[in-house]
Amino acid sequence: MPLNEEQRAALATITTATLTTVLLKKGVRNSWMRGPKPLTSGQERLVGEAFTLRFVPMREDLATPESWSSPRSTRAAIEDMPEGCIAVIDAMGNKEAGVFGDILVSRMAKRGVAGLVTDGVMRDGAGVLAAGLPVWCDGVSAPPSIAGLTFVGWQEPIGCGGVAVFPGDIVVADDDGAVLIPQALLEPVLEAGVEQERLEGWLISEVERGAALPGLYPPNEETKKRYEAWKASQA
Known part of the structure; x- marks a missing residue:
């Protein structure tokens, strides 16, 4: 079931620190993603359903500039993102290649995506900030994704910062990082x-x-x- 406005508003009042404690009491110990931090200070608490994207290690015959035009590309994934979702990107903690840059993030903002969370890094840092999309990541890096990663798909189970994320799970992010709430445990x-x-x-x-x-x-x-x-x- 999609988050309703009442649920979104209530989650926006709960810190990630509180959520990790509540989840631990319910038997979920591994809910806090290692790596994602606010790209800039002052971002409001982010709440939304996970739209997952997955990268694997770079393979030379697949991670090419031509792959950006493939039907299975980050560009195609962005066009599939529903309004209000949070893009959660599995970059395996790679800090040497930016998963997304300013143009892709600007398109996400235009589509009404709520934000982006990744255990990887961004590129075009100034442009990403100017786009206005809330981003939690592990820093910035100049090289494009294909310098170290291969994009393989979206809306499938992933790992982000050591946490298992399934499409539709709930993500809450604030100054203390990003936390995953299994959809079945939301209420x-x-x-x-x-x-x-x-x-x-x-x-x-x-x-x-x-x-x-x-x-x-x-x-x-x-x-x-x-x-x-x-x-x-x-x-």
Whole structure:
């Protein structure tokens, strides 16, 4: 099921730090992608469904300038991206070849793609920033993708930053990186995440009032009762 606006809005209030904790409690330990970081500071939290793209190591007979015109190309994949999706690109952590540059990113922005997350690097850094598409990556590099990678397909299971990503899984990215929520766990993670943010906001207010940590964080039974009383007073 596609994300609805209510779900998107709720996820936008939950930090990736909170999401990793909630997912760990639900048995998902490997949810944070190693490598992707905001290309620039000040980007809003990114929320969307994963549209996956996969590169494999460069092979000389396939990674050629002619491949850019192939029906199985990054260009064709971009034209298949639905509005509001997040392009999640498996570059195997390669830092020597930029997966996308300014022209491709500009087209994605024009199509209403929400953002891009990759464990690889971008090229045309200034142009990518000017395009306005939120990007999480592992840096920038001048050479094109075919200098070190071969594009092989889209909308299939991939690995990005050591995390398994399936098309339609939910991605949330902020200043702490990018986190994957399995689609089947969206509702329970969303419910627990909203509650965790509310609890932690209250805990911070208690710390600011001078409360000591033992018994507060994690909360003991007395603290839980005080929190529930506070929550009831806010209803």
